[in-house]
Amino acid sequence: MRILRTTQAIRTWQHRQNAHKTSIGFVPTMGALHDGHRSLIARARKSCDTVVVSIFVNPLQFEPSDDFGHYPRDLSKDLTMCRKEKADAVFIPQWQDLYPHEFQTTVTVNKLSQRWEGEHRPTHFQGVTTIVTKLLNLVQPSQTFFGQKDYQQFLVIRQLVKDLELDAKLTLCPTIRDADGLALSSRNQYLLPAQRQQALLLYQALLSGKQAIKKGERRARVVEKHMAAIFEAKHQSHIDYLVCCEAKTLEPISRVQSNTVLLGALRIGAIRLIDNLVISVRE
Ligand code: PAF
Numbered sequence: 001m002r003i004l005r006t007t008q009a010i011r012t013w014q015h016r017q018n019a020h021k022t023s024i025g026f027v028p029t030m031g032a033l034h035d036g037h038r039s040l041i042a043r044a045r046k047s048c049d050t051v052v053v054s055i056f057v058n059p060l061q062f063e064p065s066d067d068f069g070h071y072p073r074d075l076s077k078d079l080t081m082c083r084k085e086k087a088d089a090v091f092i093p094q095w096q097d098l099y100p101h102e103f104q105t106t107v108t109v110n111k112l113s114q115r116w117e118g119e120h121r122p123t124h125f126q127g128v129t130t131i132v133t134k135l136l137n138l139v140q141p142s143q144t145f146f147g148q149k150d151y152q153q154f155l156v157i158r159q160l161v162k163d164l165e166l167d168a169k170l171t172l173c174p175t176i177r178d179a180d181g182l183a184l185s186s187r188n189q190y191l192l193p194a195q196r197q198q199a200l201l202l203y204q205a206l207l208s209g210k211q212a213i214k215k216g217e218r219r220a221r222v223v224e225k226h227m228a229a230i231f232e233a234k235h236q237s238h239i240d241y242l243v244c245c246e247a248k249t250l251e252p253i254s255r256v257q258s259n260t261v262l263l264g265a266l267r268i269g270a271i272r273l274i275d276n277l278v279i280s281v282r283e
Helices: 007-019 035-047 073-086 110-114 124-139 150-162 186-190 193-214 220-229
Strands: 003-006 023-027 050-055 089-091 141-149 170-173 237-246 259-268 271-280
Touching: 003 007, 003 170, 007 023, 007 050, 007 237, 023 035, 023 089, 023 193, 023 259, 035 073, 035 141, 035 220, 050 073, 073 259, 089 124, 089 150, 089 193, 110 124, 110 150, 110 170, 141 150, 150 170, 150 259, 150 271, 193 220, 193 237, 193 259, 220 237
Parallel strands: 003 089, 023 050, 023 141, 050 089, 141 170
Antiparallel strands: 237 259, 259 271
16 A cells, blocks of 8 residues: 655656556545545445545644644554555645645635534635645546535535536445444544433434424424424533535425435534434425
8 A cells, every 4th residue: 555645646646547547536534534434445445446545634624613633643543444445545645735835725615615514614614625626636536435424515525526627526425323323423532421422312313303204294494393302401512503404505495305404513512523314205
């Protein structure tokens, strides 16, 4: 497995793959890899000739109040997983290389970025779209793999690719969950046992919304009430949002439609977790 530490090294690697007409599967990550990432690497392995994983804790996508300094980092464990999953290369850039002193360009997707996560983390998606544009330019992958847990992120990146005519194929892969239903996230490792019980309520709330829809409820406000009820009398966590919206635009809806997504974000102390369920309804 090649370890590429500079933008020059990834460019040289990329040119070599191009020369051999090798299809490149790309899994961009911020490290602290878990089984969710493992499944993305495995999926890339199945679909493409060669697989590259990037590991970069992108400072641009953290708000000043976010946990950039405390974001989990374990490079040797990450590399072990990449090796096990038979990644061909790992790109581990230094931030000075990606964001040199004179760096001054950012990429913004306007409307989609402003909703939900954007309301609580106003500069987050600009950081994501800027780094993803840079990574796609450097790696020039045939296919790039993202997890559904970050559903809004995927839609924002899809919009970016469409608007800027980037030649990139994006694949959304299912959220991987622990046996108790908690969506895997690098931040889960910080949850104390009692906090984990709180965290589980997020998925339970989404399931309760889904259940209401399956039973025929179509009023979005009522579905949202079903979800919020799961948290009643549980004051240790704070819901940032728990909503029912249109699955492509993420606009709030008054009635459940054929493509609906239930989105939620929860703060438990300093830990922030997100989750979602996409629901298809026959109207
Ligand atoms: O989803 C993530 O891990 C990050 O937001 C990404 C896409 C690697 C950009 O830093």
